[in-house]
Amino acid sequence: MPEPTAPEGDFDLDNVPPDPPVHHAEQALLGALLLDPHRLKTIGPLAPGHFASPAHGAVFAAMTGLTPPAPAAHIREPVWLTAVHDRAREQTPGLVPAYLHTLVSVCPVPEHAPAYARMVRADHARRTLRIRAEHLVQTTTEPTMPDPAATALAGADALAGFLDHLAGQFPPHPGSLPRSPPPPPPERNGRDEAAYEERVLLAGAVAHPEVLSRMRWLHADDFTVPLHGSLFRCVAQLAHRGAAVDPVTVLWEAQHHGLLLPPLTPREVLDLVTAPAGAAEHWGERVLRRSLLHQARTAGLRIHAYTDDPANSVHQLVTGSRRALADLTAVRTRWHHQHSAPQPPARRQAPENTLAARAGPLRTTAPAGTARTTR
Incomplete structure (x- = not known):
């Protein structure tokens, strides 16, 4: 039995x-x-x-x-x-x-009480850093956040301040980098809304390449779709060289960049850069904001992974966390530059119940026969 x-x-x-x-x-x-x-x-x-x-x-x-x-x-x-x-x-x-x-x-050994206390403080520092990293990640994924970019940057500031506090409490030692390898960055959100905004940005930049001189705060790495970022680089390089910019010249530049590989066809590239809708600056700001949130989430997940490894000392956690925040700082600098630059005048938007509402502010054009002015 x-x-x-x-x-x-x-x-x-x-x-x-x-x-x-x-x-x-x-x-x-x-x-x-x-x-x-x-x-x-x-x-x-x-x-x-x-x-x-x-x-x-x-x-x-x-x-x-x-x-x-x-x-x-x-x-x-x-x-x-x-x-x-x-x-x-x-x-x-x-x-x-x-x-x-x-x-x-x-x-x-009762005489070792100060050493035991340092261990307690170190583990508390690791747990607290983990909580702050979780909070930073949460600010980048909360859909009801009124101003997610400002909230994420405030969370990053609080985390950086806590790292400064830890650096003053725990002395450095050899081998300052974390022993655990950093996790891969999270996948970018390539949902339809993001892809649509990047496409109309490309078309707007091709139709009005003069705006790119005011959009140096936007990089190809900010795009969620790699092809869109590569095409933006093509458009920006043509504009910065003072070359002719139109869908055909962008297609030729894309060929020189090795982008025309199967299954991508020339017609698909032309379609991507031929239908402008709204101002390129408007869409560029949205692309940059999405990139900022992505970098904040990446930094938070990386710091969280470091705290998961108890082999990392507090000094290693501080060093690794500061490096994780460095990429966010680079995007943050461009974000502040974009917001401090002179903004274009307000433009009338179409009603919200139309597709034009998704196209952002409408671009005003100068009357025929007059010179176009730049802002």
């Missing part, structure tokens, strides 16, 4: 995850402070919130909220353990006195 199997919901000790190293560091620190409460003055800045375990944080909060007993009284009677337990139970009712004795028994 086969042996009966355990019910699916039974508790299996073999599946219990092991305690992380910081759990043992917290236990050792609290045990050292229970053995000698006067070591509280030697461990440096530490707060209950630094502890990964809420119960450990409650025990530490009880210690910092009490006056340590005199050394003679501490040796004779367990007044310190009793007082700490009574205070900590206010926050953790399930805390039993035996656990405090366990903390004392697992402390290997």
Whole structure:
């Protein structure tokens, strides 16, 4: 007869995850402070919130909220353990006195309390950095955000400020780069809306190449569709050389750039750059904003991946995170340049219920026979 199997919901000790190293560091620190409460003055800045375990944080909060007993009284009677337990139970009712004795028994060397405290601070720094990275990623994907670009940049500023704080708290050491390789960047969002905006931008730039001298803040790498970015580079190079710009010359330039590879046909390229709709600056700003959010998300995911690897020290996390934010800083500089540049005059838009509404501001043209002015 086969042996009966355990019910699916039974508790299996073999599946219990092991305690992380910081759990043992917290236990050792609290045990050292229970053995000698006067070591509280030697461990440096530490707060209950630094502890990964809420119960450990409650025990530490009880210690910092009490006056340590005199050394003679501490040796004779367990007044310190009793007082700490009574205070900590206010926050953790399930805390039993035996656990405090366990903390004392697992402390290997009480004199190493400052080292244990540094471990607790380091793990708290890693967890906090991870939360801030998650928040940065969330700001780039929240559809209801009123101003996602400004919100993402504010999140990046807060994260950079936290990195500066960590750099002042944890000294550098050799091997400053993270041991874990950076994750691949997330896929760009190439949905129909983004592709449409990039196509009308290309057509608008071909129809009015003079605007490209005012759009140096836009790069080919900002496009979600690589082909669109490559074609934009072709148009920009023609315009900057002062060459003729029209659909046929762009097609010829695309051929020299090696873009006309199967299955792409010349007719498809001509169709991409032949139907302008709205002002190129308008669509360029939307493309750049999408690129800014993509770089912010990439930086947040990269930092989050670094914090997932416990092998990385705090100094390595700081160095790797700053490098992750560098690409965002480059796009951010162009974003600010675009917003600080003189903007074209307001133009009348078509009603929202028409396709023209998606084409952005309408371009006004000069009357026949008059010279076109530049802004």
